[in-house]
Amino acid sequence: MTQSPPILDIADFIADPVDPAGFPSHTLRFWNARWAEAVGLGHLGPEAQIAHFGRFDPLDANLPQPLALRYHGHQFGTYNPQLGDGRGFLFAQLRDGALRWLDLGTKGSGQTPWSRQGDGRLTLKGGVREILAASYLEALGVNTSKAFALVETGEQLARNDEPSPTRSAVLTRLSHSHIRFGSFQRLAYLEETDALARLVDYAVRHFHPGADDPDRARRTVNLLAAISAATGRMIGQWMAAGFVHGVMNTDNFNITGETFDFGPWRFLPVSDPNFTAAYFDQQGLYRFGRQPVQGGWALQQLASALLPLADADALATGLAPYQTAYQDSFITHTHALLDIAPLGELQADTEFLQAFYAWMTETGASWPQVFFDWFGGVASADRASASPLAALYVDDPFAPVRDGFEARQPVRPDRLHHAYFQAPAPVSLLIDEVEAVWAPVAESDDWSAVEAKLAHIEQARQAYLGS
Known part of the structure; x- marks a missing residue:
């Protein structure tokens, strides 16, 4: 990671300097140690993590003040010229080992000129939800921003779409760029x-x-x-x-x-x-x-x-x-998530996907379970026969899908030896599961279910990477 001077040539025409909110307290709830190391911030201890990602003290040789970006946008098809970073800002810019520029941006860091009538805050639950989703997307190989840090900030927020008052937090996310179409x-x-x-x-x-x-x-x-x-x-x-x-x-x-x-x-x-x-x-x-x-x-x-x-x-x-x-x-990506090699013939690969997804839709089979059961294609036939969905895999409608698996070679069947694939079910992130891991936090400040879910997601990421 290369610590370089920030890009300052955008500040005066698409962004406004702003001050972060002063929060009554700061409790670090999440720190992405793997990505912190990757961008040269792995050396930060607990006090520095709070200083930079709770109070937003500037990083060395970086932006002296956060920048709230200005933008417009179409919202549900209707153009809205009253937008902009209303509860976030660009906090810092870094470069990784490949010399790519990376942005550290926030959510819930306070009011800006673009807040309209909003309080500029983020609920703790909203921050946890994004951490879970971003981590899971990354595990599945989807190009995504990364949840970098989450600090609980000690305020009580009123929201219409969840029980209130609710706890507050500020999230920092890492992305290649957060310049928007707007x-x-x-x-x-x-x-x-x-x-x-x-x-x-x-x-x-x-x-x-x-x-x-x-x-x-x-x-x-x-x-x-x-x-x-x-x-x-x-x-x-x-x-x-x-x-x-x-x-x-x-x-x-x-x-x-x-x-x-x-x-x-x-x-x-x-x-x-x-x-x-x-x-x-x-x-x-x-x-x-x-x-x-x-x-x-x-x-x-x-x-x-x-x-x-x-x-x-x-x-x-x-x-x-x-x-x-x-x-x-x-x-x-469908083939990658199934660890099978495409044939490289557009028509044949398209026909296989049409058969695969049509079967999924018609049977109502569990999306995460099917991808888990058939990771490795025919190399997982025995695993699939022990699945909760095994009965679906022997029915006639599945025959075209099985034929497609048999026509395609596993890419790295060695990954099936990973402990993740020895379990009967995959990690998943359906809405009822998210509510279930959040409930102990809301009820008794018990973070064990959140931590267990993140650990399972990390196990999946390592299994897919083969490490």
Whole structure:
């Protein structure tokens, strides 16, 4: 990890310097030791962890003051120019061993000029939910922001969607970039073309250097193409992992294709294209089966924001990589989660996935259990025969799926020797399980169930990595 001076050339046109909230107390509830080590912060002791991630004292040679980003966005299809970091900010920027820029951003760190009527706070439960989801997504190989630190802050919050008063916390997340599609939309809306061009240059320079070109229009189109491909890969991974983001507003997409700002997320219990995560998404706009369409729509809004810098026909070519990247990612990641090698023939691999997911939908088989049972394909046939779902695997409708497994070779069957795959059931993160691990915290400040769930998720991550 390389400690480098921060990027300061964005502060005066897409962000505002802000002060973190002064909290009455600070109790560290989560520290991502693995990622702290990876970004050069593994040396921080308990007092320094609180100082930097509870009080937000600046890191050495880094941003002297947090920056609340400005942005607009389409929320459930309606454009909203009254957005921005209302309860978070960019706290620090680092570089990893590959010299990638990484952002440390917050959630629940206090009010900003963009808070509107909000209190700028995060519930402790909301912080725990994000830690669980981000950890599980990472274990499943999904490109995601990482929960970095969670500090309970000693306030009592009133919320309409959970029992109140409820405990407060501040979360810090690590991502490659948390610049949103909405940052470009805002500058286009305000007709700040020079600033829009500057943001494109910044995004290319620091996050998509392969998009660089001496011609500004081509550089803009190349950037859009890179973002389109990254977004397609991310959503293909979501669909293979059975993840429902919940709020796919354009201000919740970032330019590096990472899962972030997932509030009412869910993981599918069974295959259901109409499954909706957010109780307030009454029309099912962001339902599971519609996520690929919504990702493409969000990219179209980004392309529209870039029209001052390139013509429409050229920008349309920048959108083209999305569908291919999505399709390739969905095929590749489904096979990866099953530890089988694709045949490399698009039609054959597509037909196998159609048969596999159609069978899942028709039978209502447990999504996490099926992927667990057949990790390794035919190498797991004996394991699958002892599964709670074993009866489904001998029925005639499963025959095309079994044929697909038999036609594909396991990639690394040695991973089946990991202790994780010796158990009868996988780790999963269905909503009732999340409520079950939270209940002891709420009732008696007992964190053992949360810690056990995170330990099981970490075991799964190591099993999938083969370590």
